[in-house]
Amino acid sequence: MTNKDNNPLGKLAIAILIGSFVIAIAIIVNSAVQRITNGNNSSNNPEKIYENITYIKTAGSPFLGNAGAPITIIEYIDFECPICKRAYDEIIPQLKKEYINTNKVKFVFKSLPLENIHKTAYIKIEAALCAYNQGGNSAFSRYHDELFDRFSMNPALSMEDELISIAMQNGLDQTDFRNCLNNEKNKPIIQKDIVEAIAINVSGTPSWLIGKSNAEGLTDTVKLNGLHEYFVYKTIIDQLMTNDQK
Template structure:
């Protein structure tokens, strides 16, 4: 491999403290997907009432993701795996897919989750999912975790205006300011606590926690759930 003229430049050294923080965060996030596949899951009672979802209401399988908009593993899941889930199960009428908040990383996590709930409350299910996808798309790939305020209120409002009118955006902002979306967020967090969730993304299929190690494991779990197994 040839060396460029800048090859002798010294790379900027990361603070050991920052590196430790980043590695720790990634480990916690990945805890939501990496489980021992031979563990038997019990069926949990999950309250899906008034939750945003993709798919048909009468679909036999209910899939729920507990996620955090600041989590880089959730970004990867929503950009790489959710489209496949949509193709295999949501679009075929086999499953509904829900999103519930587990906001644990920092103030950005909580602010963006509550703002998303305000979008759902004021503008409905379809717009919520557009905003949901947009937030993950806008999460920086080189996210610097020492910058605590990435998803500021101004950032969230500007992002929303990319997909809705000024009037619609102001309705959401008003709801957010009046804290009318906090109860929905609080319900998600209580549900996550009840289910003893410790990382994101965490998935459940018909009330059973996904504890496999691959998409093929997940696909098999959903197929079995569709058969009533």
């Protein structure tokens, strides 16, 4: 064992630095949420804050959780995005356990296939929405999970054949699913999601909107780009819920 390993002051210094970083991030997030509720829309914030985003609709989009939950999260996803895969593995399970399955958060999925770098992202989004057309939120959720669980698709099958195979394994009608996929039934929905994303300067995945639920969509909304530690999402959700109870 080296002298460095035996240096308690060195270990203490590292622990203090890490603790200070965690506290600083929590203060930044808390301050951002406070500025929302106080009507301050400063562009100097680390993430741009939007107030009263009533034009971001959630009706008709697949979601997890209770439709009447007080908080809504929108995630813009691309099924070929490796960071979205990490969000699926690391963040969403914790959100499910603490907020979605306890009726506190409605988790909405929006499409943002980055076709310039992910060549089959669009057809995967189409396929997931075809599952939604047949079986609603539960079918979308199963299909969504299967796509991320099979992040590296089977090279022995064509993309269409594998997408149809996933549909059949989840009890969906093969003919209806194939017709939906081939006719690009969900193209208008995907294009609408893309236009909405562009309007609020969302250009990458995953991106998140976290805000208070209303009849049409979101208000008092925080936008987060990329993937963050779980406590960032938790801090925003808890602060929004606390402010809603005042």
